[in-house]
Amino acid sequence: MTDWIGIGGLDARGATQFRVLQCIRDAGEISRTDIARALDSSPATVTAACGALLESGLICEVERAPSDTVQRGRPRIMLRINGGAFHVAGMKIARQAILVMIVDSQGEEIGTYTSPLAESQMPAEVLVGEVRKALEAACQSCNLPMTSIAGLTLGLPGFLNGSTGFMHWSSSVTERNVDFAPLFRRNLPCPTFLDNDANLVAKAEHLFGAGRGLRNFLVVTVEHGVGMGIVLDGELYRGERGCGAEFGHTKVQIEGAVCQCGQRGCLEAYVGDYAMVRDAATGRQGHGPTSIPEILEAARTGDTLCQDVLERASQFLGVALANLVNLFDPEHIVLARSRPPFGPPYPEIMLEALRRNTVQVDAPLPEITVRNLDESMWAKGAAAHGIEMVSILKIRAQGVVDAA
Ligand SMILES: [Zn+2]
Known part of the structure; x- marks a missing residue:
């Protein structure tokens, strides 16, 4: 099994769950009825998707007092992201340091850490070792065990394919044409993803900034x-x-x-x-x-x-x-x-x-x-990407359990 998947790696049911999850993430807190309306989907489809997401622990239910007279007396069941589901780390490989941000599955910042780099350009294997060191130090500074990190996204400058982990060229790496996926699997404790750093800033601007x-x-x-x-x-x-x-x-x-x-x-x-x-x-x-x-x-x-x-x-x-x-x-x-x-x-x-x-x-x-x-926008965008990828992995794993 490869960790290199995107939304394209999900079957139809998984893709629906992912859309429902994104809808809940955008809304903060939302009812099943409102999700069905927002996605122009049937209530039965949304209920089934929410059931699977609840089972995988990605979302949770909260009861709210009725907000209008129509529903007087009946509490409304709302859905929200389960912030305690997992942690991810986002990293930006900069010239003199690796910037790390650890967030929970809701995107709430747990902590940041800067791990200095002696060189601005190094062999891929050495870089992955520096990433591991940065992850260990960041977890320690946040009082988190490494095992609590469910995923990691690295932002690198250069030409690289985020869906395969293949890097054609980067100013941070001495070699050209490096397949990072096996290096990550060998050296890092959690699924690790790669993306172009400017893409990750665009993601952060889209989610949290001017975009x-x-x-x-x-x-x-x-x-x-x-x-x-x-x-x-x-x-x-x-x-x-x-x-x-x-x-x-x-x-x-x-x-x-x-x-x-x-x-x-x-x-x-x-x-x-x-x-x-x-x-x-x-x-x-x-x-x-x-x-x-x-x-x-x-x-x-x-x-x-x-x-x-x-x-x-x-x-x-x-x-x-x-x-x-x-x-x-x-x-x-x-x-x-x-x-x-x-x-x-x-x-x-x-x-x-x-x-x-x-x-x-x-x-x-x-x-x-x-x-x-x-x-912090670089690492924040990387962390947002990591949340997305780990959510996809968890939806896929739940699909396997359901099928068995
Ligand atoms: Zn050029």
């Missing part, structure tokens, strides 16, 4: 590299091989600057942190700035090389965002970055490039939110 209630929006992350998560029609879009949405590696210059992926002219080879630090040091006598805050400070005090680097990055990002608007026509773009904000004149340079290059129609541009990337 709440939106059907079509994009999240662009700008840090060491540039990532993107696409939500279309309320669903995360992953592409056929699970490696679409590589906005950072869209080409903005023929035979342009060298990118960390090995190709030339990629967007992130101009706007990623590593590219800006590299460009700010080129053609300079003596030491140049070695970080984004130093580049910003040098530009502010009149360093023209740093000013040029910031101006060019802002222009490239504006043009690239215009391409996104032209392609997707989203309701909203969240531009999330971990670096300090670029002060004037750079945001205006970016917006001007965006306006100039967007196809003109008689409708306003999508809303664009520029915000500091709340570090």
Whole structure:
């Protein structure tokens, strides 16, 4: 049996249970009648699905006093997620640390933990060892036994297939083409899943942030590299091989600057942190700035090389965002970055490039939110993904019990 399943791994009955579970999760607390109404499903189908979910311990019943005169005297039986059903851990593999968040099955945060990394790039096997160490330390700091963690999702930058666990390339890993599934099975105590980190931020924004209630929006992350998560029609879009949405590696210059992926002219080879630090040091006598805050400070005090680097990055990002608007026509773009904000004149340079290059129609541009990337959003999105995957595993296991 493989742990690598998605909703596609469920049979028809399991898929109905999963839809009912999501409906209960969205509502917080809801009656069977209201679930049937919301899903346009028959009461018998909903009752059967709720029975199975109650048996697997994923949901529980609560009695509420009657809220209206029609039901006077009869308590209403409501359903909610059973927060004590299991715990999951979400992790973001960052450059200098692994960020861990442990949540319960309701998504309530139990605790967070940061496990430092000595290297920003390492062999896959070593990385999985670091993940195990981070999990152990996080459990210890939350006073939880490791056995209470029912699942773990890792967010990694790069090209990877979240439904198989196959990684084509990542800036965090020294090898290319790694099948993580057997490595996880050998080294980690619970089912472990993998997804692109920008996809997980999009998931967190959709569930908890600026994307709440939106059907079509994009999240662009700008840090060491540039990532993107696409939500279309309320669903995360992953592409056929699970490696679409590589906005950072869209080409903005023929035979342009060298990118960390090995190709030339990629967007992130101009706007990623590593590219800006590299460009700010080129053609300079003596030491140049070695970080984004130093580049910003040098530009502010009149360093023209740093000013040029910031101006060019802002222009490239504006043009690239215009391409996104032209392609997707989203309701909203969240531009999330971990670096300090670029002060004037750079945001205006970016917006001007965006306006100039967007196809003109008689409708306003999508809303664009520029915000500091709340570090916890990465791990929070990973934890939300873990809850979904563990729920699917439990629904599937209950189906096997029922069939026997
Ligand atoms: Zn690239």
